[in-house]
Amino acid sequence: MFRWILLFVFVAVVEIYAFQALRTVTKLRWLLWAYQGISLFIILYIAYSFTQFDRSVGQNKQSLFTIGLLLITFVPKMIIASMMILEDVTRIIGGLMREFLGDSNESFFSERRKFVSQIALGLAAIPFLSLLYGVTKGKYNFKVRKKTIYFPDLPENFDGLTITQISDVHSGSFDDPDEISHAINLINEQKSDIVLFTGDIVNTHAHEMHPWVDTFKRIETPTLGKYSVLGNHDYGEYVTWNTEKEKQDNFEAIKDLHRQIDFKLLLNENVKINKDGQEIALVGVENWGHNFKKAGDLPKASKGLTPEDFKILMSHDPSHWEYEVKDNANNYHLTLSGHTHGLQFGIEIPGFIKWSPVQYVYKQWAGLYEKTGRYIYVNRGFGFHAYPGRVGIWPEITVLELKKGQKIA
Structure with a gap:
């Protein structure tokens, strides 16, 4: 009272x-x-x-x-x-x-x-x-952000590999089919070698995505495929369920959404991506967050891999990189995350300022970060949640190019 x-x-x-x-x-x-x-x-x-x-x-x-x-x-x-x-x-x-x-x-x-x-x-x-x-306007002000990352041990056949990453779709928040269709067109225009989606396909319920399945199915399948992982909202943790079975059925339906839009969902597992006889490993973990659900199992997801294998890790929450990945002896070269949305509020002027209140919670909250040659890229999110808009931190489609060698200063 x-x-x-x-x-x-x-x-x-x-x-x-x-x-x-x-x-x-x-x-x-x-x-x-x-x-x-x-x-x-x-x-x-x-x-x-x-x-x-x-x-x-x-x-x-x-x-x-x-x-x-x-x-x-x-x-x-x-x-x-x-x-x-x-x-x-x-x-x-x-x-x-x-x-x-x-x-x-x-x-x-x-x-x-x-x-x-x-x-x-x-x-x-x-x-x-x-x-x-x-x-x-801001919530649909989609920006394509491009970065080039250099790795000395990148297999030669993957020199110039392009990755399009999206994250945090939150389909239950959408209200403009034309704007979402425009964003899908932007994804397809990038003509990347592989498309990766790092979680949160819905806010809570599988049915939120049903009106948008055909739209997202239009994302073209590139040469090396389309892969995805789960985010914290995909587990139905933030609502009250009548029964545990109802919650589990919703979770299974959410996992099946990835199949419906032609993405291969990785559940604590890895796949080898082959290009002209050489391979890199794509590792996908379930959600692991320092302050959120810890369903991710990195050792299980990395089964069969060695420190020498070139690895791209898909992990929804960037705190995973901070607490378990960046210093891991198994050597994860590049981690792709989302989750923070950049709080959907902040100020970004390239070369001058990059600020959002979320930076006081997450050390890695938007863009590219590096430690001892290991990188994480945190996507600012495709959709929106809670506040139905974006100010200064615009919805993002990421395009990363991997190059073999050292970055020229």
């Missing part, structure tokens, strides 16, 4: 300060009344939607919309409230000092309040517009 009181007080304080800022910069009564009415309606709608959340269903279109609405409306208000509270603290300290010094200048503080309100509203417009863009 106490936490609900705290939540109510927090929301009330934010709303009061946000309204005060608006009232300070405008005296239009119809605008102020409209603002209050819309704010009240949104608060009631969000509260109602959260009470309707069904743990047996999990995330759906309504919960996605609700989270998006919550972020778009409340984050800007929190920025406004923070600035106004800071201004109030400054005003109080200044007032106490004036009392002590026997001085007063109320008109100055009245003007300053309006100025601060204008600045707060201007700053709040940035996340408001960004989050709004994220849910309308």
Whole structure:
């Protein structure tokens, strides 16, 4: 009960300060009344939607919309409230000092309040517009990212091998067939030698993918094939099931989705990829996350392989590389992961800045990382989850080219 009181007080304080800022910069009564009415309606709608959340269903279109609405409306208000509270603290300290010094200048503080309100509203417009863009355009702003990686011991016949990687499809969140079809066309345009999918085909339920099977089946099968692994969302861990059998049936149906879209699902196993008489090993583990489900079995998946074999490891969660792979004596040359989505929020300006709050949780969260000649590439994700949008961290189709030799500085 106490936490609900705290939540109510927090929301009330934010709303009061946000309204005060608006009232300070405008005296239009119809605008102020409209603002209050819309704010009240949104608060009631969000509260109602959260009470309707069904743990047996999990995330759906309504919960996605609700989270998006919550972020778009409340984050800007929190920025406004923070600035106004800071201004109030400054005003109080200044007032106490004036009392002590026997001085007063109320008109100055009245003007300053309006100025601060204008600045707060201007700053709040940035996340408001960004989050709004994220849910309308950003979530389908697909980017093809290309990287070349050099390996001295890459078999000669694989020099120039191209890999297209996708990850974190989250098909249950999709709402625009044309945009998804465009993304599939982008995948096919890369004409890579092999296509790899590193997990999370759904949010929870197998049926989420059913409307999209034919679309994803259009991904062309290249010379060296299409392979996939499971992600943490593919195990149905985040909803309540009526029976264990129901959960297991859903899991089996999810695994079968990979067959339906013509991907070979690797379940703690490896396959040899042959090209003109030479081989590399493709190793696929089930999900292994430091803070998530640990179904991955790297020794089992690597059965029959030696440290000298050139290996590409598909492992959904990049924490696997950090805790079990990067220093492994079996020498995994390249690991492909996803999972983080880059939090679907951040700032990336190549050569200048690369930041997202998720970097404080995952050391490897987006792009290419290396340690002692071993690499991991973390795909930023194809789809979206929870927040129905993307800001600054765009959906990604990765194209990696493997080259034999040393990177030229």
